[in-house]
Amino acid sequence: MSKKTYSFEHMLKVYNIKVNSLNDLIDEKFEGIVPEEIPASLNNEIAMLLGVQPKRLNPIPKKKKVLKKEKPKSLKKKKEVTPKKKKKTYKTEISQIENSKYKEKIEEYFEELKSKINNAKIMEEINQAFEALPDKIQYLKEDCEKIYFTWKDMIFTTKGVKVDPNIVYLTINIDGPTKILNDIKVSYFQRKYDKTLYKVYINKNSKKIEYSLSSDIRKIKDIVSEHIISKETLSKKTSTKQTIGSYTHDNYNTTKQISNKDIARLYQSNNYIKESSKFLKTKDAAFALWENNNSVFEEAILFVFYRKVHVYVIWENINENRACYIFKYKPSNFKKKINNLKKFINTDIEYKRWDLFNNKGNTNSLKYEEYYTVIHECKESYKRKLHSYLKN
DSSP states (O other): OOOEEHHHHHHHHHOOOOGGGGGGHHHHTTTOOOEEEEEGHHHHHHHHHHHSSOOSOOOOOOOOOOOOOOOOOOOOOOOOOOOOOOOOHHHHHHHHHTTSSHHHHHHHHHHHTTTTTOOOHHHHHHHHHHSSSSOOHHHHHHHHHEEEEEEGGGOOOSEEEEEEETTOOOOEEEEEEEOHHHHHOHHHHHHHHTTTOEEEEETTTTOOOOTOOOTTTHHHHHHHHOOOOOOOHHHHHTTTOOEEETTEEEEEOOEEEEEEHHHHHSSSOOHHHHHHHHOOOTOEEEEEEEEEEETEEEEEEEEEEEEEEEEEEEESSSSSTTOOOEEESTTHHHHHHHHHHHHEEEEEOTTTTHHHHHTTTGSSSOSSSSSEEEOOOOHHHHHHHHHHHOOO
16 A cells, blocks of 8 residues: 655654654654654644644755856866765754653664664764663653543543543544444443553653553543444344435345435535535446444445546545545456445444554555545545545
């Protein structure tokens, strides 16, 4: 899978910031290690973290050279001088090590970096930066404090789970919790996990959560994702026939091709599905189907766009809070590929949306060229992104 990426150094230049300004994002998304390449899909999240408007990540244009007027050639030929290459200083890498808080967090990256460097002076700087760091036990003991809480201190929000801010400022985002999550009684979790105590580590100086050290955050995400079953879904499961829009099916496996008129009538409350339908041409198609989201069946729709070189498939959920995924396919054996995608959406595969959202889509066997994640921020942004992908 290939996605549009930018070097981390380029991202810093675009926003004119230092590495430590993104420590929270690095901890949460990349387990404390700065990757060589950053997905373009994280641009909005980085801008939000910095409290600024998103900037274009296009490569910074090089300054055009001004051609000087040629002087008369002398009779003797001048020797060609080969311009010297600037030596890499590794300032960004050294800064990253210095801001890594403890050795274990950066150890693998440090060893890999050492294998690339031949300059003794730079190697000494890198070793000094690494040796100056405490180990994890020392860091936890001297620089961190533990914050404890239970399920009685948590509430559901439109985005996930939030801990009582009087205890700690922590919101645990869960992919597409929506109304179904809010239908679950908090008392259910309080009863089931009443003896469980959760903890997070907070840096004493910055007062920020150490995500890479707070493994209980992942535990809470897993617990909630496993239990997202609403009363509405349970009642659907007891019925022998189910409906997508106005189409009644004998089971959840049925897929129905629908027209633009059907979309306008059945999905008029979903602005993003309406926008996607505007890109449909005569040869394109749309299918209504059931999405199995951790044993919860929800209405979904697939748009198939046949373009000159590739076929693009947009996967949307009836619920606007869920992310949109766009898959790019080669036309060969496309019928088999689209059937595999339908099966993937319909089958009870755990955390499939979560894996796609976190750039782990290559773990499945959908045979796409690449895929893109589109967050439902606003209609205009959504239209621009769709136009960009489908045009390309």
